[in-house]
Amino acid sequence: MPDPVVITRPAAQAAPLAERLTALGHDAVLFPLLEIQPLPDQSALRAALADMSGVALVAFVSPNAIDAACALRSEWPRAVTLAVMGEGSRAALARHGLTAANATIVSPANTERTDSQTLLETLDLEMLRGKRALIVRGESGRELLGDALRAAGMEVTQVAAYRRSIPPFDPARKRELARLLACDSRWIITSSEALRGLLDMARALDGDQSVVSLQQKSLIVPHVRIEESARALGFRSVTLTGSGDEALIAALQSRP
The missing domain is CATH 3.40.50.10090 (Rossmann fold)
Structure with a gap:
């Protein structure tokens, strides 16, 4: 099974990208960080x-x-x-x-x-x-x-x-976040606000240990302002793709 690619967009916007990634052989996982x-x-x-x-x-x-x-x-x-x-x-x-x-x-x-x-x-x-x-x-x-x-x-x-709004961090979401932090997941982040919310979830899950685990994950972001936010929040593996699904998919496909 390939490493999970976590799509954090609101659910309605995440589904089309998930379908395309699944067709390309990726394990696309929906983990919305914002509710609309x-x-x-x-x-x-x-x-x-x-x-x-x-x-x-x-x-x-x-x-x-x-x-x-x-x-x-x-x-x-x-x-x-x-x-x-x-x-x-x-x-x-x-x-x-x-x-x-x-x-x-x-x-x-x-x-x-x-x-x-x-x-x-x-x-x-x-x-x-x-x-x-x-x-x-x-x-x-x-x-x-x-x-x-x-x-x-x-x-x-x-x-x-x-x-x-930030979705409730209920028991099911806690279990899913713990699973995604325990493997070599890659995260598509399309909002600085959402990324800060994700860090708060990790901290609530298991304190600094989960925060450090999250900061070690690879992020794929479409905007330089999100890249700047991610690096300021302690992330080091951040790939800037530019706007649009085609650019995000190309970045994922180019990984060895």
């Missing part, structure tokens, strides 16, 4: 999506934001630019039928740093001056994008589309 839940009250999101008058830019901070928004609105005016952070979000748009053939989509050119800063470098901020922007995001997150668009002269509305 719909908001009990979606009235604010529904209202924001219903009124697109004057909106020139809709920025989605994650695939979760895209899924939540597209569940309420299936068609988007071609004149509205849809801004996303990386290849995972482009794939999410495509799942909802939105591609370059029927929508105006922009994303960072640098696939190793797909974040608000590199997205801002891609946008034509001068052309957007004086127009409306809608940012679809979780209940919490960085304010960089909204602040920068306001500074560029845009009228910005931010609307929450979902909430994130």
Whole structure:
């Protein structure tokens, strides 16, 4: 049996990658580190999506934001630019039928740093001056994008589309983490927040011993900011792949 490849994305996003890895002969294990839940009250999101008058830019901070928004609105005016952070979000748009053939989509050119800063470098901020922007995001997150668009002269509305939480560390999860720490597992980490949560779980499992065991595992990460976080948290074997499943799979396949 090959060494486990642990996919830590939220469950809904992890399944397609797990299927591809299994087909390639990997032992893909789902161990979600974040849960994505719909908001009990979606009235604010529904209202924001219903009124697109004057909106020139809709920025989605994650695939979760895209899924939540597209569940309420299936068609988007071609004149509205849809801004996303990386290849995972482009794939999410495509799942909802939105591609370059029927929508105006922009994303960072640098696939190793797909974040608000590199997205801002891609946008034509001068052309957007004086127009409306809608940012679809979780209940919490960085304010960089909204602040920068306001500074560029845009009228910005931010609307929450979902909430994130750390899954309960119940007995079944404790047994699974202990099993994964006891073998030569490799971990796909797609969130710095999730990685910190994983360290907390290891500490709760068996104190410093489990933390050290986790820090010795190989991590595969799609973003330089996650790589920086991982190294600051004591991980030494960190492979940076860039954005998208293809890059993650290529990194796994290249291991001797």
